[in-house]
Amino acid sequence: MSDPFKSLHDAMNQFAAERDWDQFHSPKNLAMALTVEAAELQECFQWLTEAQAKDLDEQQLAAVRDEIADVQLYLIRLAGKLEVDIEAACWAKMKKNADKYPADLVKGSAKKYTHYQD
């Protein structure tokens, strides 16, 4: 099986090259585009109740799928430009989080969540 991050990264590189879009895809611009896509994803949920947000219809889900993809694709593109290995960064961050929020200390302490979590 091939690595999906690498396959998508290479496909996006080719996509941008064929359109001459590298000139726009600086790290700063890609970071901006990523936030904009994350906001568009969030927008799918913003007027929904918690219950509605857990029970999306097929049309809503199709929109959400597209926005999830947009976030993922810009993230891969940005990481590629900065030569960051996303998967390795994730495992390193999970290790940090495990140290920062020890399970036995945090569990059952809902109140602390809002202070602990980032």
Next chain:
Amino acid sequence: MSDPFKSLHDAMNQFAAERDWDQFHSPKNLAMALTVEAAELQECFQWLTEAQAKDLDEQQLAAVRDEIADVQLYLIRLAGKLEVDIEAACWAKMKKNADKYPADLVKGSAKKYTHYQD
């Protein structure tokens, strides 16, 4: 080789279960958290010139790596809650983008980029 999306998804599930954090991780809240992390990633670049943003020092890069991981982890968590296959969604979106922005029509047309792109 295992699928990194699946491995990270399963590790996050366990992490949240051990801390009783599922109560906070509704789709709506996760979508909010994702945008917040994207904004924190963007913040790393906001006062930098284009040149500076392409030449991060090790300290800046360490911060960027952590924020990229946060975005990726919340995206995987959100997609998991909604049963969205991120990789499949990405390939479907790239196909849509290829139809929407035909290479021969877009190439060399920098001006159109700002109107075409989303």
Next chain:
Amino acid sequence: MSDPFKSLHDAMNQFAAERDWDQFHSPKNLAMALTVEAAELQECFQWLTEAQAKDLDEQQLAAVRDEIADVQLYLIRLAGKLEVDIEAACWAKMKKNADKYPADLVKGSAKKYTHYQD
């Protein structure tokens, strides 16, 4: 009574001048900073239930007040750089919204809200 937009605008201009910060406050950078501050404001609410979010304690409210101010201040600074009259823009936008969402058509139609609103 003086115009609060103008008073705050002038005070921020002086603040930035005294610190040599105009070099950082380009429209693009200010637009980025504004989103980051909006995300920080949103972060105050992201793990709260709807009920908790309506019943903030004094500590939470103090944080919210600071973030509201940050959003307002960057908005005034950005508008100033672009010579946009915020108050006039608001009244013009409210007029547009009134035309776009006629009260008699929209009222009682909760479902349409998610489609109509932007």
Next chain:
Amino acid sequence: MSDPFKSLHDAMNQFAAERDWDQFHSPKNLAMALTVEAAELQECFQWLTEAQAKDLDEQQLAAVRDEIADVQLYLIRLAGKLEVDIEAACWAKMKKNADKYPADLVKGSAKKYTHYQD
């Protein structure tokens, strides 16, 4: 002269009441909407160079004006729900910023800006 914050606040209250939209305008949802509008404002700049972003044409400026208004209107609406006095919050925050970034210490120290500023 009347207070623009109060006039806009009252007009928005009436607008929402006439459409039965108070049900959607919880503090949490309004904070989300605010970030989404800030991201839409940012989107106007994301593929522009610094030079282009300082020299918007009339069409771009019209879009920016609308987005500035959207951010301002949601901010006023959110502050209203939380009974936060925006203007007072701004002056209090500017005082804090003046204490945090003393002009004589910060001036001329471009490098420190990225560490100091929030």
